[in-house]
Amino acid sequence: DAKTTQPTSMDCAEGRAANLPCNHSTISGNEYVYWYRQIHSQGPQYIIHGLKNNETNEMASLIITEDRKSSTLILPHATLRDTAVYYCIVRGYSSGSARQLTFGSGTQLTVLP
Amino acid sequence: EAGVAQSPRYKIIEKRQSVAFWCNPISGHATLYWYQQILGQGPKLLIQFQNNGVVDDSQLPKDRFSAERLKGVDSTLKIQPAKLEDSAVYLCASSPGGVPTGELFFGEGSRLTVL
Numbered sequence: 001d002a003k004t005t006q007p008t009s010m011d012c013a014e015g016r017a018a019n020l021p022c023n024h025s026t027i028s029g030n031e032y033v034y035w036y037r038q039i040h041s042q043g044p045q046y047i048i049h050g051l052k053n054n055e056t057n058e059m060a061s062l063i064i065t066e067d068r069k070s071s072t073l074i075l076p077h078a079t080l081r082d083t084a085v086y087y088c089i090v091r092g093y094s095s096g097s098a099r100q101l102t103f104g105s106g107t108q109l110t111v112l113p
Numbered sequence: 114e115a116g117v118a119q120s121p122r123y124k125i126i127e128k129r130q131s132v133a134f135w136c137n138p139i140s141g142h143a144t145l146y147w148y149q150q151i152l153g154q155g156p157k158l159l160i161q162f163q164n165n166g167v168v169d170d171s172q173l174p175k176d177r178f179s180a181e182r183l184k185g186v187d188s189t190l191k192i193q194p195a196k197l198e199d200s201a202v203y204l205c206a207s208s209p210g211g212v213p214t215g216e217l218f219f220g221e222g223s224r225l226t227v228l
Contacts, residue, residue, distance in 0.1 A: 044217075106155055
């Protein structure tokens, strides 16, 4: 799986958009970009994933650059409950061991009141 | 829908003792994973099951860790004997079979402290 690079930490004001960047310059054509988050003392939670088109769901939006070497997770109106570690992961879309997720250290997002 | 259940939530043991963690995945989920998360790090995969077969256990320290999923449903992870460096949160996750969506469902984890 391609390696990802994320900032160690970020702050965001409550009610503002939180934009979390991720670099994945070695991503291959069949690898998807996934985002998970982990709130303190809980297990990781799936947020969103995409291949090359931008994606949006009830939690967030995912913007993937045209060359697919980087992406940004957008939380449109951050709340205090969005304070968590956010993991960007790239992964192939097939069966067996390729279903694994390899977590890095992620970005600690702190939403400030 | 019930989530992934894990027990115990917390366990404190002394080094060289043994410990077992239990996981009940979401009903119908064929794939089950055990992850180890050391404080300040991201989760690291220990073992992946597909039904009752092992798909990948390359990162499982087999001299002291073992895991089983005998009936393809719930699973047990055992550590014997425990070392200080085994202090971590042990996370269980599951995902449905068939077309992989990439969405894993995690339990709340079992926090192990080895003294």
